[in-house]
Amino acid sequence: MGNRQEIRELCQRFAAHDRQALSRLLTLASRGEQLEEIRHLVGAARAAPLDGQRGSPSRRVVAITGSPGVGKSTLVGRLIEVLRHQGSSVAVLACDPQSPLTGGALLGDRFRMPSRPEDPQVFIRSLATPGGRGAIPEHIDLMVALLQAFGFAWVILETVGAGQGETAVRHVADVVVLLVQPEAGDDIQWEKAGLFEVADLIVVHKADLPGADKVEAQIRTLVNLPGCREVPVLRVSSHQKEGLEELVKQIEILASQSRTSASSAKARLRDLLRERFVQAFEQLGGQAEELVRGWEEGRLSDEEVFAEVIERMASSSPSAN
Ligand SMILES: Nc1nc2c(ncn2[C@@H]2O[C@H](COP(=O)(O)OP(=O)(O)OP(=O)(O)O)[C@@H](O)[C@H]2O)c(=O)[nH]1
Ligand SMILES: [Mg+2]
Incomplete structure (x- = not known):
């Protein structure tokens, strides 16, 4: 192949x-x-x-993330409607964590999102993501670049944001939108709190359900803690079609800020470098062990091991990466 x-x-x-x-x-x-x-x-x-793409409009890459069932696909479907109404083209990559039980929510995603085969300005693709690296495929940046090169003004990524996927999404998206929903229990699952750190915008989704006020209040308390950066909180109901235009507006604002903010671009680059460095080291596998053995046996000094690791990383890391 x-x-x-x-x-x-x-x-x-x-x-x-x-x-x-x-x-x-x-x-x-x-x-x-x-x-x-x-x-x-x-x-x-x-x-x-x-x-047909000369003088293309500015590009947006948005990640819609949140726990399974929080309504990501439904909301993405609504966003497509709003964006098409505004005349923008949209591509969606739905990153499905491959469920060992059901084979993933792929079918469900196709069902809930409008597939619009007749509309050339909409493209929807589900990606199975085998385990190991969280919910984001390794080369998502390249996939996004392909969609942009094809001419899509908006690229939306749907992801549960589990595992290392959180940071991977951070590298590629201009804006990360975290969805939370009114919970049946007393409290939001705060173990997801890590996600709050990567979110640029928090959406209380399914705002038509009872309990939305309570969740919103909890989130506002959390994001207003001293030392936390300010994160806008919005209420949206996809079913009632409420809050959608406001959401698009906020994403636009944040995307333009993210693009102009040199410090956030620099932070993203640093994260990317760190991640690629770790990947390259992991790819060395047995070679690193072998060098450590050389050090144990007294054949290599610390500095020599380090220099050798760097050299091998440079030569073994696929140039394509
Ligand atoms: N009450 C209410 N229910 C909603 C709303 N949006 C979505 N839902 C429901 O929430 C359920 C899950 O929706 P999905 O869009 O599949 O959620 P998801 O986050 O994409 O789920 P996974 O892809 O499996 O992680 C469905 O039964 C939807 O009908 C909303 O605005 N209000
Ligand atoms: Mg979904």
């Missing part, structure tokens, strides 16, 4: 605005195949935008 001939054809079809080619390239990227060629394609498309 994914031989040279195939990838060449795919790139040509992508340049001719073929959605099936886009879809296949996304699959390859999600599997970590043909990364170099795909990066090249994205770079070329950036330099010479596809027909």
Whole structure:
């Protein structure tokens, strides 16, 4: 699969605005195949935008994250309606944690989101995400770049934000929106509190349900604690179609701030470097052990081990990464 001939054809079809080619390239990227060629394609498309995309509107990458069942897919469906109404094109990547029991919520996502095959300005793709790295596929940044190169003004990522996915989403999204819902129990599951740290905007979703006031009050208390950065809190009901325009407006505001804020861009770059560094080290596997053995046996000094690790990381890390 994914031989040279195939990838060449795919790139040509992508340049001719073929959605099936886009879809296949996304699959390859999600599997970590043909990364170099795909990066090249994205770079070329950036330099010479596809027909009809010159003077493209500003791009937005938004992550919609929250626990299973909080209503992410439903809300994304509503956002698509609002954005289309405003004339923007939208692509969605729904990152499904692959459930060992049911095979994931993929079907459910397709059902709840409008699939609109007739609308060329909407593209929806579910991605199975095998375990290991949280809910975000490793090459999500490249998938987003593909969708942008294809011309989508908005890219929305749906993710449960579990595990390391939280930080991965932070690197790629301009704005991270965290959904919480009125809980049946007394308190929000505060073990999810880690997610609050990556959220730029918190949505009390299903605001039509009883208990929305209480959750909102709890969240406001939490985000107003001294030392916490200010995070807007909004109430939205997808069922009642309430709060949606306000949500889009807030996302726009935050996205433009995130783009102009050099410090947040720098922080994102630092996080990315750290993550890639750890990945490259992990890829060394047995080689690192071997060097440590050399140190134990007195053949290598600390500095020599370090220098050797750096050198091997540089040569083994796939240039495509
Ligand atoms: N009351 C109420 N229910 C909602 C609202 N939005 C979604 N729901 C319901 O919440 C349930 C879960 O919705 P989904 O959109 O599938 O939630 P999800 O977060 O995408 O779920 P996963 O993809 O499985 O993590 C469904 O039964 C929806 O009908 C809302 O605004 N109000
Ligand atoms: Mg969903």
